[in-house]
Amino acid sequence: xxxxxxxxxxxxxxxxxxxxxxxLLVTFFMLISQFRAEEAAVIDMPSxxxxxxxxxxxxxxxxxxKEDKVYFNITGQEIRAKVxxxxxxKYSVVFNEEQKKEFSxxxxxxxxxxxxxxxxxxxxxxxxxxxEKSEGIPTDTTGVCELCDWVYNGRxxxxxxxxxxxxxxxxxYPKIRRVMDIMQDKTINRFNLITNMEVGPGE
Amino acid sequence: xxxxxxxxxxGGDKKHGKRRAxxxxxxxxxxxxxxxxxLLLTxxxxxxxxxxxxxxxxxxxxKDENLKIKDQNKVPAEHTFNMLLTKNNVVYWYFGMADxxxxxxxxxxxxxxxxxxxxxxxxxxxxxxxxxxxxxxAWEKEVEAGKLTKEEFRTKKNEHQVNFKTSMLIVLIKPxxxxxxxxxxxxxxxxxxxxxxxxxxxxSTPVEDQMITNANTYVK
Numbered sequence: 001x002x003x004x005x006x007x008x009x010x011x012x013x014x015x016x017x018x019x020x021x022x023x024l025l026v027t028f029f030m031l032i033s034q035f036r037a038e039e040a041a042v043i044d045m046p047s048x049x050x051x052x053x054x055x056x057x058x059x060x061x062x063x064x065x066k067e068d069k070v071y072f073n074i075t076g077q078e079i080r081a082k083v084x085x086x087x088x089x090k091y092s093v094v095f096n097e098e099q100k101k102e103f104s105x106x107x108x109x110x111x112x113x114x115x116x117x118x119x120x121x122x123x124x125x126x127x128x129x130x131x132e133k134s135e136g137i138p139t140d141t142t143g144v145c146e147l148c149d150w151v152y153n154g155r156x157x158x159x160x161x162x163x164x165x166x167x168x169x170x171x172x173y174p175k176i177r178r179v180m181d182i183m184q185d186k187t188i189n190r191f192n193l194i195t196n197m198e199v200g201p202g203e
Numbered sequence: 204x205x206x207x208x209x210x211x212x213x214g215g216d217k218k219h220g221k222r223r224a225x226x227x228x229x230x231x232x233x234x235x236x237x238x239x240x241x242l243l244l245t246x247x248x249x250x251x252x253x254x255x256x257x258x259x260x261x262x263x264x265x266k267d268e269n270l271k272i273k274d275q276n277k278v279p280a281e282h283t284f285n286m287l288l289t290k291n292n293v294v295y296w297y298f299g300m301a302d303x304x305x306x307x308x309x310x311x312x313x314x315x316x317x318x319x320x321x322x323x324x325x326x327x328x329x330x331x332x333x334x335x336x337x338x339x340x341a342w343e344k345e346v347e348a349g350k351l352t353k354e355e356f357r358t359k360k361n362e363h364q365v366n367f368k369t370s371m372l373i374v375l376i377k378p379x380x381x382x383x384x385x386x387x388x389x390x391x392x393x394x395x396x397x398x399x400x401x402x403x404x405x406x407s408t409p410v411e412d413q414m415i416t417n418a419n420t421y422v423k
Contacts, residue, residue: 022241026240029248046384048391049396052257052259064384169383173379189262189263193260193391
């Protein structure tokens with residue numbers, strides 16, 4: 001009986017189409033992804049049915065986390081540098097060139113002026129520690145209201161920027177009210193509340 | 204003259220000298236490249252955020268200390284729907300005014316932010332007044348069907364709201380100090396869903412705070 005010869009097939013397959021596809025996808029994701037600087041605040045936004053998109057640039061944002069700490073963020077490196085300059089004049093805190101550069105490149109921050117200098121020179125892990133210890137940007141009604149000055153300077157230097165409030169689901173109402181009051185004091189009467197997309201239909 | 208051509212230079216020993224190009228396979232091992240490709244792919248998939256956050260726009264009234272009382276808008280009490288937002292995701296609501304100098308304090312009704320809670324109340328109250336909700340819903344359907352352009356829809360909606368301006372439902376959202384940010388966003392959402400044209404975000408008065416405290420103890 002003659003032996004049945006199995007056809008000797010090469011086990012290697014042509015991977016070219018797969019590679020093509022993979023690199024196509026890589027290119028796609030590379031082009032659409034935007035890297036953003038790490039946010040200092042961890043915020044779980046409430047959801048809403050509103051479908052207004054918030055712009056990525058030309059935006060001034062006040063963030064409030066669930067412990068009622070207040071953070072501030074404004075887009076654009078030039079604007080950031082200018083705002084910092086004004087603030088350092090007002091609070092007579094001096095920043096060196098490196099700190100200024102660091103400030104214009106980062107995202108939101110939530111430390112008072114007196115610890116901002118140390119915050120800017122710190123490494124990213126130290127920053128987290130400083131952030132945790134700090135009570136956020138002061139918004140006192142009677143004492144120092146640094147947020148008022150941040151918002152005021154942001155508004156005067158970039159009058160056409162959109163203003164947004166990003167609050168956590170569990171942020172208490174009085175704090176949000178205080179932030180809104182500060183906005184109104186600075187004649188910002190229209191602002192956006194940043195929310196997530198509603199999860200399910202209806203409720 | 205120096206000649207570069209070496210073709211026939213050697214002449215005699217053709218049999219030995221001709222060098223054959225090595226016959227190697229044209230296939231290269233693509234596995235590392237594929238590995239790298241997929242590694243990058245995974246990285247970019249994971250770091251990309253697709254959904255941009257949404258936002259709701261809110262306009263607050265201009266703060267003006269000089270605004271005289273006679274210039275302020277008077278709101279008819281019977282159409283004023285007061286929403287008191289408080290802790291544990293509870294909403295109390297009542298119509299009219301809570302002022303002990305005017306009359307007895309209104310009774311509070313308790314509800315929640317769910318579909319059958321606040322929304323039901325708002326839609327019912329809204330429909331009592333010129334079928335506003337039903338009417339706008341109907342127009343929205345017409346827009347979807349293509350019978351009505353968006354422009355027409357907007358003008359009709361505005362007209363409706365202007366025509367019945369004095370008898371439309373007016374909602375006052377009054378969160379107390381225990382309310383959470385989420386509650387406010389939920390309440391504002393309901394305004395959008397129930398087509399409430401006029402609403403305002405206010406602060407609760409001391410009388411209302413007292414009412415909430417009482418209600419928390421007695422209303423089940």
